[in-house]
Structures are given as structure tokens and as C-alpha cells.
Amino acid sequence: xxxxxxxxxxxxxxxxxxxxxxxxxxxxYQTSTFSYFTADRGAALFAxxxxxYIYTRLSNPTNEKLEKNLALLEGAEAGLTFASGLAAINALxxxxxxxxxxxxxxxxxxxxxxxxxxxxxxxxxxDMTYLTEMTVETVRANVRDxxxxxxxxxxxxxxxxxFDIAGIAEVGRKAGVPVAVDNTFATPYLTQPIKLGATYxxxxxxxxxxxxxxxxxxxxxxxxxxxxAIRASTYKDLGATTSPFNAFLFLRGLKTLPLRMDxxxxxxxxxxEFLAGHDKVQKVYYPGLPTxxxxxxxxxxxxxxxxMVGFDxxxxxxxxxxxxxxxxxxxxxxxGDVLTLIEHPASTTHHGYPxxxxxxxxxxxxxxxxxxxxxxxxxxxxxxxAGLERI
Ligand SMILES: Cc1ncc(COP(=O)(O)O)c(C=O)c1O
Numbered sequence: 001x002x003x004x005x006x007x008x009x010x011x012x013x014x015x016x017x018x019x020x021x022x023x024x025x026x027x028x029y030q031t032s033t034f035s036y037f038t039a040d041r042g043a044a045l046f047a048x049x050x051x052x053y054i055y056t057r058l059s060n061p062t063n064e065k066l067e068k069n070l071a072l073l074e075g076a077e078a079g080l081t082f083a084s085g086l087a088a089i090n091a092l093x094x095x096x097x098x099x100x101x102x103x104x105x106x107x108x109x110x111x112x113x114x115x116x117x118x119x120x121x122x123x124x125x126x127d128m129t130y131l132t133e134m135t136v137e138t139v140r141a142n143v144r145d146x147x148x149x150x151x152x153x154x155x156x157x158x159x160x161x162x163f164d165i166a167g168i169a170e171v172g173r174k175a176g177v178p179v180a181v182d183n184t185f186a187t188p189y190l191t192q193p194i195k196l197g198a199t200y201x202x203x204x205x206x207x208x209x210x211x212x213x214x215x216x217x218x219x220x221x222x223x224x225x226x227x228x229a230i231r232a233s234t235y236k237d238l239g240a241t242t243s244p245f246n247a248f249l250f251l252r253g254l255k256t257l258p259l260r261m262d263x264x265x266x267x268x269x270x271x272x273e274f275l276a277g278h279d280k281v282q283k284v285y286y287p288g289l290p291t292x293x294x295x296x297x298x299x300x301x302x303x304x305x306x307x308m309v310g311f312d313x314x315x316x317x318x319x320x321x322x323x324x325x326x327x328x329x330x331x332x333x334x335x336g337d338v339l340t341l342i343e344h345p346a347s348t349t350h351h352g353y354p355x356x357x358x359x360x361x362x363x364x365x366x367x368x369x370x371x372x373x374x375x376x377x378x379x380x381x382x383x384x385x386a387g388l389e390r391i
Contacts, residue, residue: 006073006189011255014068018061026065028248032056058236062244066219066251070209073188073254075195076221078228080235081247085184085204086112087240088218092180092202093117093149095226095234099125101148104177106134108361110157110204111350113182118352132360136167143175153182154191155298157335158345158369159362160285160310162294165301169197178226184208184336189261190302194221205242207336208307211253211260215246260338260374264307267380268372272309274381280318280388282366285310307373308335313366313391319344322368322387328379329387335371340380342370 004012018026034053036042044050053059067079082088097103105117107130121128127146131138134152143150150172154163165181172179180200181193187208193201203209205217218240220230235241242250265288272286284291287298288305298305313319323331329342333349343349346358346365353363372380 007258009072010189010257013065013251013254014072018065020061026062026248026251028244029056029061030244031060056244057239057241058231060241060244060247062251063242063247066242066247066254069251069254070188070203070219071221073192073257074183074201074221075188075192076201077224078222080220080227080231081205081242081250082218082220082235083240083242084216085182085202085206085218086116087238088202088204088220089113089151089182090116091230091234091238091240092200092220093121093151094124094238095230096149096178097121097126098148100127100146102127102129102144102146103149103151104129104131104139104142104147105151106130106153106156106163107132107357108156108159108161108363109153110182110184111345111352113153114350115352134161134163134168136164136171139168140171143171143177147175147177150177150179151182152179153184155185155287155294155306155308157185157308158310158350158367160185160287160292160294160306160308162287162292162298162301164297165191165193165196165198169193169199172199173197185306185308186302187257187261189258190265190304190306196301199223199226205250205253206334208257208261208264209250209253209336210246211256211336211338212249213334213337213339213341215249217242217246217250219250261304261307263374264372265304267374267377268307268309268370269305270377271370271372271380271384274384275309275311278385278388280313280391282312282314308369308371310367310369312364313368313388315364315366316344316347318391319366319368321390322384325390326383326387328375328383329370335369337371338374340370340373340375342368345369
């Protein structure tokens with residue numbers, strides 16, 4: 001049979017029915033522990049002589065189904081599910097990096113990821129290099145003998161920069177360094193980093209995978225051997241497993257991911273084009289606009305240009321005039337919800353960046369980020385137009 005289309009894979013997953021019961025919707029195995037029935041079987045499970053469920057922090061049938069479905073959509077051998085996106089990033093990075101190792105990453109990142117890396121990794125003795133420009137050349141020039149992980153986020157949060165996954169993955173492959181891509185903004189529907197040569201794809205499942213703003217979770221996809229090793233170490237030992245209830249919500253979210261993404265992207269393109277033509281808007285950041293510096297690269301490595309749009313107005317006061325009074329767009333952090341969410345990164349998600357780093361990455365005081373939802377694009381544009389008139 002020919003390879004199934006992404007829409008079919010999203011709906012059917014690794015198998016359409018629960019393998020334990022035949023239920024067409026994966027049940028929520030809401031249990032902390034599993035009887036091994038006999039002491040000998042318990043010993044065999046712990047000795048890994050036999051496969052089976054022991055304890056939900058290690059594995060659970062609902063979580064396992066989500067892991068398989070995400071791996072399938074990412075074109076990966078295996079998946080893992082975590083309590084949050086940050087937990088997935090932390091478990092991945094600490095699996096690869098110890099004191100004395102070097103970690104190469106872009107400077108402009110989701111603020112929470114940046115705070116994890118800047119506040120905690122140096123005190124563990126991990127040597128961090130933050131690249132203002134994340135290109136094939138800068139990555140190649142900064143890889144060292146002790147580099148253990150290269151991490152990129154594309155499109156980046158909050159400035160929608162697009163980085164060359166295939167090119168950077170090739171640098172990593174030649175240097176023998178794994179490359180991890182935070183694929184939260186693109187989702188596997190728009191970009192499959194592993195198929196482009198990256199080692200891992202990591203997600204905040206909280207966002208488009210869940211899609212309805214109701215649950216926090218994270219996912220990792222990658223090679224089976226490494227994923228088994230992560231499961232046995234930083235996954236199990238750091239303890240940030242997802243709950244089966246949240247895994248159930250993410251399983252449901254994955255089924256409609258491509259449908260929702262089509263609409264998010266179509267709406268985002270319209271919103272970006274509207275903003276680009278408005279005289280109160282100084283600059284628009286959306287890979288779908290031909291003026292975006294990463295437009296051609298995005299055309300190559302993304303199916304569509306994503307649901308996230310950013311723009312500059314004339315400072316924080318102007319942004320506040322726009323934001324306070326919006327009637328359709330909701331002021332909140334997070335993204336990927338069916339509902340449109342709008343925020344001012346410098347004072348919220350990215351307030352943990354020192355001022356000089358904000359300036360270095362080009363995040364201005366007037367920058368506003370929209371996670372464009374699936375409402376009517378005309379209603380969103382009218383709301384934004386009224387907001388811009390208040391400036
Ligand atoms: C790109 C990106 N990666 C990771 C995270 C962290 O995810 P979580 O909030 O689920 O821990 C976020 C959160 O906003 C994000 O935007």
C-alpha cells in the first residue's frame with residue numbers, strides 16, 4: 001500500500017483501535033500502578049526480561065498510544081510524552097549534557113526555555129553558547145569537540161525567524177552531534193524535522209497538539225535507541241510524566257491537527273497581510289510574507305507558514321492602547337489555541353531576558369505577538385483595526 005497521507009495518519013494514529021480492548025477511542029488508563037500479579041513477574045519486569053506496565057511515571061497505555069502516534073506523524077522511530085514542553089526540553093538536554101559539556105543554541109527562544117538554559121545549566125557546569133544568528137555557518141564555526149547537543153527553535157518564539165533544519169542537521173551529523181528542533185510552532189503537519197535530518201523533534205503539546213488551551217504537556221520524538229535510553233534515565237528520574245487524562249486530550253487533538261492548522265495558517269496569512277498594509281504598524285514578522293527574510297527557506301521546509309504573526313508598533317504605550325480594548329482577540333500568553341491569543345512578549349513571556357539580550361535578538365518594546373485562532377479572519381481583522389485606531 002502507498003504511504004498514507006498525513007490526514008489519514010492523524011486520524012488513525014499507529015492503530016485506530018486500543019490494542020488492549022478494541023475501544024475505538026483510546027481509554028484513559030487512569031491508574032498510578034499496575035499489578036504484576038506474581039513476584040517473579042515483578043522481578044522480570046524490573047530486570048527488563050519481560051515487557052509490561054509497572055508504574056505510570058515509567059509508562060502507561062494511554063501515554064504510550066500518544067507516543068506512538070506522535071512518532072508516526074513526525075516520521076520518528078519512537079516518542080515520549082512529558083508533563084510540559086519545558087520538561088521535555090529539560091529531559092532531552094540533561095540526557096545529553098553533563099558538567100564540562102558544551103551546548104549550542106540560538107539566543108532568541110521561548111522565554112521559559114531561555115530561562116531554563118541561562119539560570120540552571122551554567123550552575124550544573126554546562127558550557128552554553130547562544131547564537132544571535134543561527135545559520136549553517138555560525139553553527140559550524142561554533143561546534144566544539146565537547147559539544148553534546150545543538151538546539152534550534154523554528155519558527156522561533158517570538159520573532160518568527162526560520163532556521164535551516166536540513167543544513168544545520170548536516171553540520172551536526174558530520175560533527176557527530178545530535179540536533180534537536182523545537183517544532184512547537186510548525187507542528188509535524190507543517191515541518192518534519194527528523195525527515196530533514198534532525199535527530200529529535202520536541203514540542204510543547206500544550207499548543208497546537210492539544211489545540212484547545214486546556215492542558216499542559218510536552219512531547220519528544222527521535223531514534224528508538226536514544227529514546228529508550230532517555231526513558232530509562234532523565235524521563236524516569238526527573239519525573240515529569242504526563243497524566244493519562246492529558247495524554248487522552250492530546251490524542252484527541254492530534255486527530256484534528258491538520259484541519260486546524262490549515263485554518264490557523266490561512267487566517268494568519270490574512271491577518272499578516274492586513275497588518276503589513278496598516279500605517280500604524282512599523283514591521284510585520286510572518287514567514288508567509290515575501291518580505292520576510294526566511295520566506296524562501298520556509299517555502300522549502302514548511303508545508304504552510306504557520307499560525308503565529310508578530311508586528312511592531314511604536315513602543316509599549318502604543319501596544320497597550322491596541323491590546324486593552326480588544327473584543328475578539330484575548331490577551332494571554334500561550335499559543336496554538338483555537339481561540340486567538342495576543343500578547344506583548346517583552347513584558348510577559350520574554351521578561352526574563354536581560355535588556356541587552358532583547359536588543360541583541362531584535363525584540364522591541366513595541367512588538368506584539370498573535371497566535372491567530374480559527375475564528376472568522378474578518379472578525380479578527382476588524383478587532384485589530386479598531387485596536388490600531390486607538391494608537
Ligand atoms: C516554542 C516553545 N517551546 C516550548 C515551550 C514550553 O512549553 P510548556 O509551556 O508546555 O512547558 C513553549 C511555551 O510557550 C514554546 O512556545
